[in-house]
Amino acid sequence: MDLAIVWESLPRLLEGTVLTLEITGLSLLAGFCLAVPVAMARLSPRRMLRVPAYGYMLYFRGTPLLVQLFLVYYGSGQFQPFLDQVGVWFLFREAYFCAVLTLTLNTAAYTAEILRGAMLAVPRGEVEAARSLGMSGLLLYRRIILPKAFRLSLPAYTNEAVFLLQATSLVSIITLLDLTGVARIIVAQSFEPYKLYVTAGLIYLVITYTFVLVSRRLERRLSAHLRGQPAGGIGNVVGR
Amino acid sequence: MAALRVSDLYKRFGALDVLRGISLSAQERDVIAIMGASGSGKSTLLRCINLLDIPDAGEVQVAGELIHMTFDRRGQRGPADRRQVDRIRTRLGMVFQRFNLWSHLTVLQNIIEAPIHVLGVPRRQAIAHAEHLLHKVGLDDKRDTYPAHLSGGQEQRAAIARALAMEPEVMLFDEPTSALDPELVGEVLKVIDALAEEGRTMLIVTHEIGFARAVSSRTVFLHEGTIVEEGPSRQVLDHPRSDRLKRFLSNSPGGGRATSHLLGGDDLR
Numbered sequence: 085m086d087l088a089i090v091w092e093s094l095p096r097l098l099e100g101t102v103l104t105l106e107i108t109g110l111s112l113l114a115g116f117c118l119a120v121p122v123a124m125a126r127l128s129p130r131r132m133l134r135v136p137a138y139g140y141m142l143y144f145r146g147t148p149l150l151v152q153l154f155l156v157y158y159g160s161g162q163f164q165p166f167l168d169q170v171g172v173w174f175l176f177r178e179a180y181f182c183a184v185l186t187l188t189l190n191t192a193a194y195t196a197e198i199l200r201g202a203m204l205a206v207p208r209g210e211v212e213a214a215r216s217l218g219m220s221g222l223l224l225y226r227r228i229i230l231p232k233a234f235r236l237s238l239p240a241y242t243n244e245a246v247f248l249l250q251a252t253s254l255v256s257i258i259t260l261l262d263l264t265g266v267a268r269i270i271v272a273q274s275f276e277p278y279k280l281y282v283t284a285g286l287i288y289l290v291i292t293y294t295f296v297l298v299s300r301r302l303e304r305r306l307s308a309h310l311r312g313q314p315a316g317g318i319g320n321v322v323g324r
Numbered sequence: 325m326a327a328l329r330v331s332d333l334y335k336r337f338g339a340l341d342v343l344r345g346i347s348l349s350a351q352e353r354d355v356i357a358i359m360g361a362s363g364s365g366k367s368t369l370l371r372c373i374n375l376l377d378i379p380d381a382g383e384v385q386v387a388g389e390l391i392h393m394t395f396d397r398r399g400q401r402g403p404a405d406r407r408q409v410d411r412i413r414t415r416l417g418m419v420f421q422r423f424n425l426w427s428h429l430t431v432l433q434n435i436i437e438a439p440i441h442v443l444g445v446p447r448r449q450a451i452a453h454a455e456h457l458l459h460k461v462g463l464d465d466k467r468d469t470y471p472a473h474l475s476g477g478q479e480q481r482a483a484i485a486r487a488l489a490m491e492p493e494v495m496l497f498d499e500p501t502s503a504l505d506p507e508l509v510g511e512v513l514k515v516i517d518a519l520a521e522e523g524r525t526m527l528i529v530t531h532e533i534g535f536a537r538a539v540s541s542r543t544v545f546l547h548e549g550t551i552v553e554e555g556p557s558r559q560v561l562d563h564p565r566s567d568r569l570k571r572f573l574s575n576s577p578g579g580g581r582a583t584s585h586l587l588g589g590d591d592l593r
C-alpha cells in the first residue's frame with residue numbers, strides 16, 4: 085500500500101493535533117474550575133444556588149453537544165447588539181472561542197455531576213469529624229471534602245476527559261482546523277479517505293491512551309494511603 | 325460555673341422521641357459515664373451537645389456560654405450564629421465510635437489539620453504539640469502512617485490525639501472502644517484513664533462498666549431518652565435502685581467488672 089499521502093500530510097495533521105490538544109486542554113481546565121462551584125451549588129441547602137446549578141447541568145447533559153455548538157456559534161449572532169454592547173462580540177465572532185466556550189460549558193456540566201457523586205461518597209463520619217473540630221463552609225470543602233472527592237472522581241473524570249477529546253472533532257463543523265478538520269480537507273483534495281481517517285484515528289488513539297496512562301499513574305500515587313494494608317481487601321480493589 | 329450544662333434537651337427523629345428532657349451538668353474535672361441500652365439516645369445526646377444533631381428544644385452551655393438557637397422561616401430550629409457553633413465546637417473534643425480519621429491524611433496531618441486551619445496555630449507549633457500528644461497516646465512511631473495502616477486501637481488513640489490538639493475544655497467520647505477487638509480495648513481505656521487523671525472534663529458513653537466504675541466520678545443511666553438514674557458512679561453501679569438499671573447491669577457479663585483489669589491497676593497509669 086502506498087503511504088506517501090500519509091507521510092506528506094503528517095505535518096498538517098500534527099498541526100491539527102496541536103489545535104485539538106489546545107481546545108481539549110483549555111476546555112478541560114476551564115470546565116473543571118467551573119464544575120467545582122457548580123457541584124457545590126448543586127449540593128447546597130439553598131434553593132437559590134441549587135436550582136440554577138440543577139438547570140444548568142440538566143440542559144448541558146440533556147442536549148446534544150452539536151446543538152450546543154450551533155447555538156453558541158450561530159445563535160450568538162441574534163444577540164449581536166447586546167454582545168456588542170457588553171464588549172464581547174469580537175469573541176463570539178471567533179469559531180475558536182465559541183468552540184472552547186461550548187466545550188467548557190458542556191464538560192463542566194458532566195464534571196459537576198461526577199464531583200457531586202464523589203462529594204456524596206465522602207464518608208459521612210469524616211465530614212462530621214471535621215465539623216466537630218470547628219470546620220464548616222468553604223474551609224470544610226477546601227480542606228476535607230474536595231481533596232477526598234477529587235481522589236474518588238479520578239477514574240470517572242478520566243473517562244470524561246477522553247470523551248471530551250473525542251468530542252472536539254465536532255468543532256471541525258464550525259470551520260476549525262483541528263485534527264479532524266485537517267483530515268477532512270486533505271481527504272477532499274486527495275480522495276484518500278481511508279488512509280487519512282485511519283491515521284487521524286490512530287493519533288486520537290495515542291492521545292487517549294496517554295491520558296489513561298497518566299491518570300492511572302496519578303491514581304496510584306493518590307491512593308498510596310490505602311495500599312500495602314497489612315490485612316484487608318481495599319488494596320486489591322484500588323490496585324485493579 | 326459548670327464546664328458544660330445541658331438543660332431540658334428534646335430531640336425527635338420523625339415519630340421517634342429519642343431525647344425526652346435531658347438535663348445534665350459537668351463541673352470542671354468531672355468525668356461522667358453515660359450508660360444505657362442500645363438505642364436509648366446516648367449518641368444523640370452527645371451529638372446534640374456539639375450540634376451535630378439539632379435539639380428540638382433545650383439549651384446547651386459551654387463554660388457559661390449559651391449556644392444561641394433560632395427558628396428559620398419554615399419553623400426549623402437551628403443555630404442563630406454558625407460561627408458561634410464553630411467556635412464552641414473547637415472547645416468540645418469529640419471522639420467517635422468509628423474513629424473517623426481522615427483517611428487521605430497521615431496521623432500527624434490528621435492532628436495538625438484543625439489547629440492550623442481552624443485555630444490559626446503556626447505550623448511549626450502545631451507539629452510540636454502534635455508530637456507531644458502522639459507520645460502521650462503512645463503513637464510516636466506512627467506519625468507518618470496513614471490510618472488504613474493502623475490497628476483499630478491505634479486509630480482510636482490517634483483520633484483522641486486529634487481531638488486533644490484543639491485543647492478542648494470538655495471531651496466527648498461516644499463508645500470509644502465498641503468498634504474494637506477485645507484485645508485492643510485496654511490500650512484505649514488506658515489513654516482515657518490517663519486523661520481523667522490529668523483532670524480533664526469528660527463525658528464518656530461506654531458499656532465498660534468496670535471502666536466506668538474505676539474512672540468516672542458520676543454515672544448517668546439513660547433509658548428511652550430520659551435519665552433514669554444518676555449519681556456517684558460507685559453508688560449507681562454497685563447499688564442500682566431502678567429495675568431498668570439492675571437488669572442492664574445483670575445483662576452485662578460479670579456486671580462489667582471484666583474490664584477494670586484492662587486498666588492494669590494504678591502502677592500502669
Ligand SMILES: Nc1ncnc2c1ncn2[C@@H]1O[C@H](COP(=O)(O)OP(=O)(O)O)[C@@H](O)[C@H]1O
Pocket residue numbers: 337340342360361362363364365366367368369
Ligand atoms: N439521624 C437519625 N435519623 C433517624 N433516627 C435516628 C437518627 N439517629 C438516631 N436515630 C434513632 O434514635 C434512637 C437513638 O439513637 P442513638 O442516640 O444512636 O442511641 P444509642 O447511641 O444510645 O445507641 C435509635 O432508635 C436510632 O435509630
Ligand SMILES: [Mg+2]
Pocket residue numbers: 366367368498499
Ligand atoms: Mg450510640
